[in-house]
Amino acid sequence: MTIHTRYNPKSAWIMTALLTGLAMINFLDKIVIGMVAVPLTAELHLSPAEFGFVAGSFFWLFSVSTIVVGFLANRFPTRWILLAMGVSWAVLQLPQAFAGSAVALLACRVVLGAAEGPSFPTSVHAIFKWFPDRHRNVPVAIINQGAAMGMILAGLAIPLITKHWGWRTNFFLLAAIGVVWCVLWLCFGREGTLDGAPRAASAVAASEAEAVDVPDAQRQPYFRLLTDRSILCVFLLCFAAYWLLGQTITWLPTWFEKGLGYGGVAAGRCFALVILAISIGNIGLSWLSQRMLNGGASSRQARVQLICVAMIAAALLLIALAMVDLSAAAKVVLYAVASALPAVCLSVTPALLAEMVPTAQRASMVAINTAVASLGAAISPAVMGRIVQVYGSGTSHAYEIGFAVGAALMIGVSLCALRWLHPARAQHTLKGSAAAVTA
Template sequence: MTVLLTGLALINFLDKVVIGMIAVPMTAELHLNPAEFGLIAGGFFWLFSVSTIAVGLLSSRFQTRWLLLAMGVAWAIVQVPQAMTTGALSLLACRVLLGAAEGPFLPVTVHALYKWFPDRKRNLPVAIVSQGAGVGLLLAGLVIPHITRVWGWRMNFVLLGGVGALWSVLWLVFGREGNLVGAQAHADATHGDGAAVPHRPLRKTLTDPSVLCVFLIGFAAYWSLSQVLTWLPTYLEKGLGYPGIVAGRWFAAVVVTATPVNIGLSWLSQVMLERGASTRVARVKLVSAALIVSGLVYVLPLLLGLSPSQKVLLLAVGAALPTVCFAIGPALLAEVVPEYQRGAVLAIHTAVASLGAAFSPVLMGAIVQARGAQFAGACETGFATCSVLAFAAALLALRWLHPERSRRELGTAAAHAQSSAA
């Protein structure tokens, strides 16, 4: 299941990143200015949050196997009109629809994985699945420029549709539902002595400080990810002057850096947990440190006189570190949230966090449009906005994110709510 879901993650991120990789020839053919391109790129996330919450709520009632199959089929179908688009409005509509179809991917995938792995073994499989994204981005950097040069930018959408259809067939044949859901639900629903634990209100869960901090961490990580995926290829070509094929290779180098960083930090967190470290140390402080270092790295190209290659290498580190939030953030939520609320809360988390992905390309487009000829400096200013969010998320997490305390307090609140109702 982990391997199949890693393949779906690969397709998911190819779908996301292709718009940035073909930006130069596509914007030239469709006569798009930077602000319009930023709007189209951000449009992918307009319905992302709505569909994420809707399907996340369904994941508590329907098997994730069938929800994931529906997603794979929908992604493949929506590639067709993208390949045939003739103007900005139609392309925007296609990206909005694709975003709505892809929004639920992460929470449903994580919910599906958690049905196969217990709490202390969840970091690594989620990190491995997220590296499907890394492989997808690597392939994008190496393959999409070549396809675009030989067959044109539209052919990328045709091929993505075919790959999505192939995955859907494989999932239909081999996809299965995990067997830990019943045991986990029983553990959440009973005390150690077998007495029933009252259900807590979802509102109480969503307003818990730890849950809100995880949401903010995800927002900062999505902000960084979307900005890099959308604007880095154009920055490499127009800002730093690399030819298209060379820019694609640099892009691949940037995104592949996230793979060892994400898996390494997730593995370190898991080892710390297995050796007795608290989740406050092994998860919260580790993620916070990664965000602080990322924030420092993102701002350096504005402060130092660096060569183009040095700037790209710094961006690779700055973009890689926040990706650990995608593996550890859901694990933190799973500690606090009972199984009967987990699918819904993971969906709401992705919906709130992905708003960062909707806003960041638009802001970058506005900055680039305003600064005109200073393209490199404008992009570097836009990338530096990631620093502000990374610092804020890390500092608030260090102050307010306490998973063990939140789980105790929410359990007490649920019991009090039931006694008051009685």
């Protein structure tokens, strides 16, 4: 039975702020391994390929746990699921701080990845209980800004902390930050009840005050959902976006130091600059998508085509990075612009999936999408590590070849999505014709 309730912007934005904080912690946990790569690999005697293997291990169980918790989130309150995640993250920082070998560090990263994997889809499912469909792009983009804030903070603070107190100190600080978030969530975190969205054109104006749910079709077999061409295209787009994300958080600081010749602190500042560009691009393009929707554009125009154009443009810039002779500063700027464009995919695709699949299966489908997509982040660091080892970690071109591989992937999946991703058609098929008035 569908719950009808009133859209409460104040409470919805409070929850957005808390979940943005969780995303910040999530990405601090992810990026710390890349930010301490140089002293860590020196102390533990790791080759580039071995470091890429350890870094990618974070995502080995990421997908499995994401799917499992996604199905649980269909049936249990997200408030308690998210609290359990926050507690586990804080506790798991401590064994990383004491890790004395590559094997020990690898084991820690695998377990932490399993604990952190469900964070984004569970947060999206939680926030969708507070916002109607035409208001969902920006809240998800803002939650993603938590990730950006985490990476900017990492770029500015971790090199300084490492310089003065050693790389292990970062993990103790992350544990403390996690405890603080858990206390705030326990005090203020609540479960939303707004679980539908106004889809009829006549209901758009009313969405500010009242969410009028359109009854979904019966729950669909997962085989039918997972073999739909539109949904498969969403998976591929997110896989490509995560591929670039995995390279960025793992290898970008090392590229700045060993490839472009920056010092540790300067490399951290360059990294923060890149993440700031990603943040601005993400929120700007997500806002543009939402404005297009509210202006009468179809979901295919405002979501699908916008993502694909952004990805293709980013890919061309990354290819240019490998082919054109540029100064170190120019390469940083070019990479910043290129990486800012595909980030919109991670903010817009959850809403895209939510409009196509039955509400009762939304949490699990967003989770499955994240699980499949995160395989890109699991594979790309290892691929980059192998490329860097073959071409030499001290040459900028080695890293740029790795970036070009991701660029080719983005072009391929974008062309597939432009051909086969049709939200209105999938909504009609998977949710019933009553739900397909717009899109």
